[in-house]
Amino acid sequence: MSDAKSWIAAPLGLEPSREERQFFAGERPWGFILFARNIDGPSQLTELVEMLKELGGRETTPIFIDQEGGRIRRLMPPLAPNRPAPRVIGDLYREDGESGRRLAYLHGRLLAADLMRYGINADCVPCIDVPVEGAHDIIGDRALSNDPHEVAVLGRAMAEGCMAGGVLPVLKHMPGHGRGRADSHKELPIVDAKHYELAARDFLPFAELSDMPCAMSAHILFSDIDSQRPATLSPVIIEDVIRGEIGFEGLLMTDDISMKALKGPYDERARASISAGCDIVLHCNGDMQEMRPLVRGVPVLDGESRRRAIHAESYLTQPADSEQLDAMGEEYDRLLSVLV
Structure with missing residues (x-):
């Protein structure tokens, strides 16, 4: 990965076009991310993943996907089983703590197996945001619980299940999306809660999981901490809160840089997120007219960001317990079945 650049790209269709292959070969994204538009069947998906790893130049090229269970899943039956929304795990945990933790682990482990069948080796789970009453339902039942301590326990178990299956987990959305009253795909959510309130609730699960290898930033503006910039673009949030207060030392990737919560030219968005302290810029919609300017704002992976990326890739291993x-x-x- 010596010449990999600090971004994650998404192909537009079922296979990379000639233009995309040339572009990705020249601009060397660290990894790729897949969506429903990229998936048609088992053999097509396996071949696509192999192509993307070849373009990445190494077998450990991370291939990301959002496969949480419930309404957020890119692999649908028969490609992968229907697995429930994470909230049901929290429901069981409140009835039986040991069973709930075990279910969270198994959820992560089986999600990993569902993905590894096609060579996909990174999953954007667990979502460890903590919703509050009145928040937008973009998080909703994607959250494990409304209790930050429960979220921390179950989020760790799910992440450990993913890693046991050879899949890199991505904590999201750091330092917390649970209070957002808008969908950041469409507009910038502004959270006016005081810093101490955020620390006691929203930041807590991320602090408890600060040893995890990878996380995704939140396009949320926390007005009491930085009244001008959303977390993804804020040196104050990233350096003082995420790296300092929360203590996260892993790889920090942006949420999708093309979301409408952010404004401005794409090279400026990318440059601002890297300057703020993000390691990797994520671009999801496959639009070449956005990617071409975006790559002008992303550097070659170097220094601490490269070290973190290498560490994250070290979790992409073959599971030892597949026979189970x-x-x-x-x-x-x-x-x-206990919950039915």
Whole structure:
């Protein structure tokens, strides 16, 4: 990855076009991310993943996807089983703590197996945001619980399940999206809660999981901490809160840089996020007219960002317990049946 650049790209269709192949080969994204538009069937998906890893230049090129369960999943049956929204895990945890933790672990482990079947090796889970009453439902049942301590316990178990399956987990959305009253895909959410309130609730799960290898930033403006810039573009949030107060030392990638919560030319967005302290810029919509200017704002991975990227890639391993998947699937179904 010596010449990889500090961004994650998304192909537009079912396979990279000639233009995309040339562009990605020249601009060397560190990784790629997939969406429903990229998926048609098992063999097509496996071939696409192999192509993207070849373009990345190494077998450990991270191939990301959002496969949480519930309404956020890119792989649908028959490509992968329907798995429930994370909120059901919190429901079980409140009835039986040990069973809830086990279900969270198995959820992560089986999500990993669902993805590794096609060579996908990174999942944007767990979502460890803590919703509050009146917040926008963009998080909703994606949250494990409304209690930050429960979220921390279950988020760790789910992340450990992913890692046991050879898949890199991505904590999201740091330092917390739970109070947002708008969908950051469409506009910038502004959170006016005081810093001490945020620290006690929103930041807590991220602090408890600060040893994890990778996280995604939140396009949220926290007015009591930085009244001018959303977290993704804020040196105050990233250096003082995420790296300092929360203590996160892993790889920090932006949420999708093309979301409408952010404004301005794409090279300026990318440059501002890197300058603020993000390691990797994520671009998701596959629009070449956005990617071409964006790459002018992303440097070659170097220094601490390169070290963090290498560390994140070290989690992309072959699982040692694959022969136990059937038994784990049966246990998972038994635990879920308690809630029916």
